[in-house]
Amino acid sequence: MSIDDNTPVLVGVGQITEPVAEDLSAASSPVVLASKAAAAALDDAGMPASELDVIAVVRTMADSTPPMPSPFGTSNQPPRSVANAIGASPQQLVHSKSGGNTPQQLVNEWAAKLYAGQASAVLLTGAEALATTKAALRAQQSLDWSEKLEGPMHDCGIGLRGMIGVRELQHGLVMPTTQYAIAENARRAQLGRSYSEHAKACGELLAPFSAVASSNEYSMFREQYTAAQIATPGDKNTYVDLPYTYRMIAKDSVNQGAAVVLTTVAKARQLGIDEQRWVYLHAYAQAEDLPMLERENLASSLALTLTYQQVLKASGLSAADIAVYDIYSCFPIVIDLAKQALGISDPKIQLTQTGGLPFFGGAGNNYTMHAIAEVVTQLRAKPTAYGLVGANGGMINKHAVGIYSCRPGWQLCDSSDIQQQVNAQAPAHFDNDPHGAASIETYTVTYWQGTPFHGIVIGRLQHSGARFIANNFEGDAATLQKLVDEDCIGQTIFVASRGKNNVFAFEREQLRAQLPEPVTQLRKSY
Numbered sequence: 001m002s003i004d005d006n007t008p009v010l011v012g013v014g015q016i017t018e019p020v021a022e023d024l025s026a027a028s029s030p031v032v033l034a035s036k037a038a039a040a041a042l043d044d045a046g047m048p049a050s051e052l053d054v055i056a057v058v059r060t061m062a063d064s065t066p067p068m069p070s071p072f073g074t075s076n077q078p079p080r081s082v083a084n085a086i087g088a089s090p091q092q093l094v095h096s097k098s099g100g101n102t103p104q105q106l107v108n109e110w111a112a113k114l115y116a117g118q119a120s121a122v123l124l125t126g127a128e129a130l131a132t133t134k135a136a137l138r139a140q141q142s143l144d145w146s147e148k149l150e151g152p153m154h155d156c157g158i159g160l161r162g163m164i165g166v167r168e169l170q171h172g173l174v175m176p177t178t179q180y181a182i183a184e185n186a187r188r189a190q191l192g193r194s195y196s197e198h199a200k201a202c203g204e205l206l207a208p209f210s211a212v213a214s215s216n217e218y219s220m221f222r223e224q225y226t227a228a229q230i231a232t233p234g235d236k237n238t239y240v241d242l243p244y245t246y247r248m249i250a251k252d253s254v255n256q257g258a259a260v261v262l263t264t265v266a267k268a269r270q271l272g273i274d275e276q277r278w279v280y281l282h283a284y285a286q287a288e289d290l291p292m293l294e295r296e297n298l299a300s301s302l303a304l305t306l307t308y309q310q311v312l313k314a315s316g317l318s319a320a321d322i323a324v325y326d327i328y329s330c331f332p333i334v335i336d337l338a339k340q341a342l343g344i345s346d347p348k349i350q351l352t353q354t355g356g357l358p359f360f361g362g363a364g365n366n367y368t369m370h371a372i373a374e375v376v377t378q379l380r381a382k383p384t385a386y387g388l389v390g391a392n393g394g395m396i397n398k399h400a401v402g403i404y405s406c407r408p409g410w411q412l413c414d415s416s417d418i419q420q421q422v423n424a425q426a427p428a429h430f431d432n433d434p435h436g437a438a439s440i441e442t443y444t445v446t447y448w449q450g451t452p453f454h455g456i457v458i459g460r461l462q463h464s465g466a467r468f469i470a471n472n473f474e475g476d477a478a479t480l481q482k483l484v485d486e487d488c489i490g491q492t493i494f495v496a497s498r499g500k501n502n503v504f505a506f507e508r509e510q511l512r513a514q515l516p517e518p519v520t521q522l523r524k525s526y
Contacts, residue, residue, distance in 0.1 A: 005266035007410045008111035009278040012047060012261030013373035014040025017218045017361070020135045020255065027136075029145035030060050031075050031258035033127035035085035041259035041373075042086065046273055048122065048148045049088040051263075054119045056094035056106055060124025061252065061364040062133075064098035064158055069322040071137065073146025074097035080149045082125060092119070093152070096126075096365070097159030100328060100395025102285065103260075103369040104526055108261055108284040120267050126366030127257030131220070134253055163291065163394050166414030167432060170501045171469045172432070173456055177249055178291060179395045180331040181241035182458060186442035187299035187333050188243060189489040195243055202248050202332040204347070206358060209329060212354020218370065220254040231399065238450040242443075250330040250362030258369035260376075279376045279401045281402055283315035287419045289397040293467070294427035298458065301329050301337060301423060306418040307399040308341035308390065315403045317386060319343050322403070324378045324387035326371035329356035334392045353378055365393070370449035371403075379406050394466060408488060431466035438462055439506070440491050442466055445483050452480045457504055459493060470495050470502035473514045479506060 016036045021027040028036065034057060042049055057078040062070035075081040079093035096102050103124065110122045136143050164174055173179055188198040207227040214224035229237065229248040237245045263271075268278060289295065289303035313316060319342040327338045329352060339351070353374035354360040357367055368391040374389040383406040391400045438459040446454040455472040470493075472479040482488065494511045495504045505511040 011046025037257035037259040101393035104391040112133035125259035181444035203227035209356035213359035249446040254361035284311040323385035328392040434468035489519040
């Protein structure tokens with residue numbers, strides 16, 4: 001089979017995981033971890049760093065959240081810091097957007113640019129050092145990870161559009177665990193499951209991930225859990241946000257880095273890279289959904305569904321043809337929706353090569369770089385097999401998928417059609433000043449040290465059908481306990497706006513009793 005010289009190929013992968021150092025002053029920063037992973041990927045490829053003309057670095061979580069920057073500083077140009085560390089002089093330096101979809105989307109984009117002749121050798125890398133950060137804060141030890149460099153760099157921006165707005169901030173719907181819990185609870189209800197039934201299903205879904213992580217040398221967390229240990233709340237597995245226990249969710253306390261090297265067939269041959277180690281990107285797709293609260297169905301993502309379906313269609317494959325999977329696994333709903341989109345029902349199919357974000361480690365926006373590295377490694381050992389990497393970012397709204405194989409193959413893929421379908425969705429009508437009787441659409445209860453302390457309800461007003469968000473009154477333990485003890489989706493509540501946020505109660509009289517008396521007459525003077 002003749003292969004075009006400009007066909008893109010993945011030729012190197014590298015990973016690094018470091019435990020929390022006894023001497024925190026010697027611990028690796030995110031840039032150092034990304035550089036170590038980059039060096040490992042170049043070594044895997046047999047490519048000198050001097051051959052690179054592009055370095056793209058995945059944005060860290062600290063660089064993705066301006067209100068919560070790294071307490072120990074950071075490089076103002078992470079790609080340049082990596083270039084300096086590995087001895088590279090690339091013509092292009094790129095600092096990516098945020099989102100767990102980013103590594104796969106970078107592969108998609110730079111494969112197309114390699115094919116178009118806009119680059120010849122590309123390094124993609126990233127890392128997180130939140131385990132060290134948290135350890136240093138606990139020890140009250142100051143570290144200095146700051147670096148100020150000069151020169152041109154393309155900064156893609158943070159890319160947080162549609163994730164957190166004013167109404168989310170007003171009602172405490174901010175953390176990913178809380179937002180995903182809102183969607184997870186809606187899906188639980190749509191599947192007709194009780195809380196105990198859904199917990200059991202989540203445990204059974206995630207236990208195989210834990211098994212894979214326990215034997216992965218790059219896992220941050222190696223302890224293996226059974227389905228019951230994941231599903232059952234307890235002292236070491238408390239609820240975080242209903243219905244999530246601690247063992248169901250991504251863990252960000254990691255020191256992990258991963259990198260991928262891409263080049264063209266012509267460049268790989270020129271450098272003498274063994275063709276048996278080349279991995280081709282056969283098809284890819286990507287799309288971005290409406291913000292979660294604007295979707296009519298809170299328990300789904302049209303962009304996710306279409307992205308997985310599109311990549312199979314473009315490749316001419318079915319899910320049964322894929323031998324190696326790594327499906328994004330920050331929370332159970334993301335795995336479940338991907339399985340549904342792919343038509344996978346067999347529980348024996350292994351859906352991760354890393355062990356997943358709750359067990360291998362949730363290396364921020366860069367987790368999927370680890371997934372790609374693992375899939376590439378597996379495919380080199382199975383040269384006729386196909387592998388699929390599915391990546392999710394934001395609040396189930398950013399999606400990127402790729403299909404890989406050592407079999408030669410490549411095509412330019414266009415996701416504009418599926419993005420147009422996503423954009424054509426009519427957003428749900430939202431009432432920011434709700435009053436009256438309503439029905440609960442979904443909800444969550446946030447826990448603190450094992451105790452419920454904050455309720456968030458998404459509901460629909462009975463008189464208009466408009467969606468709203470509301471909290472229980474502060475100190476209303478009875479309402480919180482009802483939300484925990486009962487399946488309250490579909491139940492009637494009463495809601496009112498009090499300016500700073502909306503509040504609800506299960507009884508109209510209770511709502512009225514806790515609201516301030518309305519002003520019915522003018523004062524004599526102002």
